[in-house]
Amino acid sequence: MNLKRMSLLLLTLFCVISIAVLEFANYGSTSNSHTIEFFNQKPEVTSGYQELARLYEKTHPNIKVKITTVGNGSGASALQAKFVSGDAPDIVMLGGLPEIDRYHNRLLNLDNLPIQKKIVPSLKSGGRIYGHSLGVAVDIEGYGWAYNKAVFKKAGIDAGRIKDYASFKAAVEKLNAQKKALGLSGVFGFNGADTSSITSFSAQFLSQSYHNNLTKAYRSQHLNWRYSKRMADYVDLVKRYNVKPILSVRYDASVQDLFFHGKVAMIPQGNWIIPTLDEAQKGFSAKNLGMLPYFVKGQGQIMTGSSWYLGITNEHPQREKDAKDFLQWLYNSPESEKVIVQQMRYVPPTINFDLNKLPDPLSKEIYRIGTGKHAQVPVHKQFPNGFNQEAIGPNMQRYFANKISWQQFVQRTESQYYQLRQIQGGK
């Protein structure tokens, strides 16, 4: 046997053995030991969750917590593949009722989880389906118009006096008049390139009629267009005073460049931009970040809700207790709280949280509103799969680009919504 053939044989052997070992080792490892797998769909906070896992392992030496992160829109399909291949994680981050419903018979009933009593009431329905709680809210996200305080100040605008649509519009026009002096590329930095921002924006107008009943929003076969007139007002305002072309503005540039450098006064985002801004300049958000609501009905108010819910799968009964203990720790311990609040910059979804522990005024405001009596939860996470990137997003972009009229926008979006609901409901 010559050397060449020998090495080829060795190579083959090596490949076959490593594949076999790797594949079968995987089956063994996850089912025996006390390793909890946590499926994360938010790539931007991966390091936070890894830190939490490390802390937990330190105080619970016999438990391992493995964080799996899949994001960038691939989370949902990766999760489906995991369930299908019998390799379900123990704790899953689920985005809204469509996803929770898809896996409802593989998720544990969390009605009696002690932390449920502490969760803010308005956030509960987002994890409930078929009369049971299958998911726990991850945080409180608040969003409206994030505005740059320095720009407002220089323009002589007092945000506290903006109390209705008319005064908001007046402020926008005032900003626009001083565009040159303020060095603005536009009043708004609406990132028209991203369908996900368009969808969350639209929820500012499509949520009110469900009165925080997200299950009802999820069951609904039609969108509620009661406030479409006001929506059109805002869209036209954006269309007129935005950085142009609207469709070329992308999320990261809108936050890290336009907003951060004061090249625009407002962007349609929420408190999730805080870590990025503070990473660029320490203390930026405490000093410079404010938030204005949309004025849709009556007095406007920042929308608050949770985009993600944590569920526990029923696939590994031997680890259910471990998973529950971990969740309990995640929401209750001072160590986890520190990471969640100060590093990940979440606003906690639990009642009776000490406001002084929150590191910046915006987080405090969001907590106050989110736990208040008039909290308004957005419904965009209950839209059908694909509605964001295949229907409402492209339709709004077409409207921005003057390809369709407002009426066509409403008609098309409505009919696609109905169609997707029908298909995904199995009809």
Next chain:
Amino acid sequence: MKAKVVKNITWIISILLALIWLYPFVIVFINSLKTKSDLFSNPLMLSRPTFGNYTEAFRSLNYVQSFFNSVLITVTSVLLITLLASMTAYALARTHGKISSIIYYLCAATMLIPFQSIMIPLISIFGRIDFLNRISLILMNTGLALSLSIILYYGAFLGVPTSIDEAAMIDGANTVKAFFSVILPSVSPMTGTVVILNAMKIWNDYLLPSLVINKDGMYTIPLRMYFFFGENNSNWQLALAGLVLAIIPIIILFILLQKQIMQSATEGAIK
């Protein structure tokens, strides 16, 4: 005189075109050495180079592991393809019966089927039997590549005189042994082509692995690259460093095997 001017002009044009062609790589490399704020303020010039992005990209790409997975999946698939395709093609080339020609035309026909026409049922079948992992990915890679490889080998074996077969058999070897010790080595240029064509395709593939592989730790380099661009958070400076890290192994391999690779690419198309 005129000839010299023409020569100089073509020389300048060539250099210019080559520079344009390489420019995307250059700009990616330059910007991978910048901090986030430098990158946003001016992506055209090089300023204050730093290698910090590389360490972070290396870590977030999980580079060692993804690289290992890519190598493992590519090498195993290619070995299997070469083995099965050469054997089948040889049997077809040496028996001119009805069955052989049916099989040959079957191979040619399956080459017409684009992946998008079978991906939905393929994934759903393998999903239903709980078999979506690296092993099934290798089998799928093989199944999808076999037809073309068989046809390439078939042509090569037709060029091998049957006298070689007979000589090998007279020495007392059985069919299997004769095939591996005498006949397959006699078409090794074609083996090179089949290996290179399939290896490039499998190494770079994204769509199929994205549907089949679903576990952290199994991801290949292209998959990792895609996950890298976080939903609301594309860090260009890291992504660019990641791009360079992903491209480097391919370029190294190309420098080593330049002639063979370019030859195989041509052969794969013409034959």
Next chain:
Amino acid sequence: MFQKKYYYWLFVLPSLLLISIIILIPFLIGIYYSFTNSNGITASWIGLKNYFLLFSDANFLQSCWLTFLFSLLSVAGINVIALSFALLVTRQDNRFTKFLRTIFFIPNLIGGILLGFIWQFIFIQVFGALGSQLHLSFFSGWLSTPESGLWGLVILFWWQMSGYIMLIYVAFLNAIPRSTIESAKLDGANEGQIFWWIKLPQLAPAFTISLFLTLANSFKLYEQNLALTNGGPYRSTEMIAMNIYNTAFVNYQQGYAQAAGILLFIFVALISFGQLYFSRKGEHQNES
């Protein structure tokens, strides 16, 4: 060698089995799927409805039209660039021209996802900076309009494929005997005449090969599309392959997507038969 049936099947069966499991059976099941309203979990028979719906689905038709347009621009551009490159690098045979070939070929080695991200960076960041520094509106807003999105994809594909197609032209150019060109030169033919009357006719088969190679590749294009534009803005750059993927794995309209997949198969099959027909015809002409 294969007097014993046993050996024959030993050599043939494994491949046959794999091809059947991975391609044939899914293909047949796929045909069935295309007559159902499968959403990945439940499915019932709805006959030809999916196909009828497809022909009135504005997004699908737009994808087909875009794919057609893209193929046209790609084929034209790639062949012109590749032929020019090929002529440039075959003028002489030295280290410099070999080096040029290598450089032109390199983009072809890189996977679609990586290519898409490289060009996304160029079109958005680099072009953006150029636009604001030179005050040229040509450079701003790339990938944010349907036209620039399509051109972005086309430019990417030119960059990727031209070097590859160049190699095919080079192979055919090198097959032209030196003596033919030399004697033409002696007869007083200039460069242009040599190209037009001697080289070009010999390149006809190379052109057929390149044409169909480019066509087939552009019909299946997905990864570049995903990483460069992801279909945006407003789904105007969503090519057929991406349309099928999104319908199946984002909207979960799997039966419907499968029907589109079958139509794609029919397109690709027609193109391939076209190739077969034209190259056979070409051969006959050469013989006569």
